[in-house]
Amino acid sequence: MDLIFFIVFGGIALISAISVVLQRHPIASALSLVGVMGSIAVLYLQLGAEFLSMAQIIVYAGAVMVLFIFVIMLLNAGAESRRGRSWTAQLLGLPALLAFIALIGFFVQRGFSNVGFVKFGNFTGGSAQGVGMALFTDYLLPFEVTSVLILIAIVGAIVLARKEMD
Amino acid sequence: MPDPSQLINSGVPVSWYLVLSAILFALGVAGFLFRRNIITVFMCIELMLNAVNLSFVTFANQHKQVSGHIFAFFVMVVAAAEAAVGLAIILTVFKNRATLNIDEIDSLKN
Numbered sequence: 001m002d003l004i005f006f007i008v009f010g011g012i013a014l015i016s017a018i019s020v021v022l023q024r025h026p027i028a029s030a031l032s033l034v035g036v037m038g039s040i041a042v043l044y045l046q047l048g049a050e051f052l053s054m055a056q057i058i059v060y061a062g063a064v065m066v067l068f069i070f071v072i073m074l075l076n077a078g079a080e081s082r083r084g085r086s087w088t089a090q091l092l093g094l095p096a097l098l099a100f101i102a103l104i105g106f107f108v109q110r111g112f113s114n115v116g117f118v119k120f121g122n123f124t125g126g127s128a129q130g131v132g133m134a135l136f137t138d139y140l141l142p143f144e145v146t147s148v149l150i151l152i153a154i155v156g157a158i159v160l161a162r163k164e165m166d
Numbered sequence: 167m168p169d170p171s172q173l174i175n176s177g178v179p180v181s182w183y184l185v186l187s188a189i190l191f192a193l194g195v196a197g198f199l200f201r202r203n204i205i206t207v208f209m210c211i212e213l214m215l216n217a218v219n220l221s222f223v224t225f226a227n228q229h230k231q232v233s234g235h236i237f238a239f240f241v242m243v244v245a246a247a248e249a250a251v252g253l254a255i256i257l258t259v260f261k262n263r264a265t266l267n268i269d270e271i272d273s274l275k276n
Contacts, residue, residue, distance in 0.1 A: 002177040010186050017190050020213060021197035026205045033209050036190070040216055043183070047227040052219075052235050052242075059242055064212065064249045071253045072205055075260050080203040080267070089200060097196045104188040112181040118227055119177030125232045126223075131239065134232045146243050153247035160254035 002119055005046055013039040024079040026072045030065060037061045048123035051131045183224040190217035204259070204266050208252055215245045 016035035023029045037060045044053035124130075135143050194217060197210030219238040226234025256266075263271060 006178040006182065010182075013186065014189060017193045017213060020206075020209060021193050021201070026203055026209075029206050029209055033213065036213060037216060040220055043186075043220065044223055046178075047183070047223050049223045049226070049235050049238075052223060052238055055239065055242060056219075059246055060212070060216070064246055067249055067253055068205065068209060071256060075205075075257070075266065077203065077205055077266055080201070080206070093196065093200060097192055100195070101189055101192045104192070105185050108181050108184045108188060112184055113179070115180050115228055117177040117179055118183060118224070122177075123227045123230055125230065126226070126235050130232050131235050134236055135239070138233075139236050142240065146240065150243065150247055153250050157250040157254040160251070161257050 002046065005120075006043070006118075009039040009042045009046075013043070026077045026080075027069065030068050030072060033068075034061050034065050037065070046120050047118060047126075048121070049126035051126060051128045180224060180228050184221055187217045187221040187224065190214075190220065202267050202269060204256055204268050204271070207268060208249075208256070212245060212249070215241055 013036050016032045016039065019032035020029045020036065023032060037056060041053045041056040041061070044050075044056060191214050194210045194214035197213065198207055201207050201210065219241050222234045222238040222241070224234075226232065226238075259271060260266060265271065
């Protein structure tokens, strides 16, 4: 059951990710990216990360992607042209990518092939209570620093995107 | 590779999640390098961050520790802030240059 779940949603994530890279129109890429994030949220649920799963849907699939689509619509971004690519990139791109994946897969299989199995329900510490407990005791300082980071990001975004006042 | 009957009973091997994460990351790198639209390049960065988050959560599950979730949470926060600032930068660049093609935004190159 776990295996079927993983294969279905891992497959959706994989196909959507390929679609993100191959689609020519930014809107199509953005919608494929929503598919990737949704299926990764399901995989989080299977891994016992309930809080992160919901945060993934709300923050990524909700807020960040809406921001992306907003900007794509605002700038009226069209399909990108295929010309202007060096022949080395066209020739070596796909083999290099496959070699990279094969290398990582080889080392992961060698180093982590016997470390155990993921089964739904064998880790229950990822609820909102568990994450909140860790966040507000062991990781309180990083959490507070994060709020400063977000404040800086808000101010930066406003300063960058405002109209010039004369 | 474990035998099939063992897989049905005991669940998904941890390494499969890590391989999925690696493939997603590699696809993100490929998109980052080969795409020409600045917004799509930015989306590929988000794809890479998501792939890394997936392996954080996988290791959290394997070690039965909640710390991995906290790191993934911080990555999410930073990604949200980065998206806001990055898209503001893209807006400004488009306002000044009227292009989204990264080959034409090369003032720092000369």
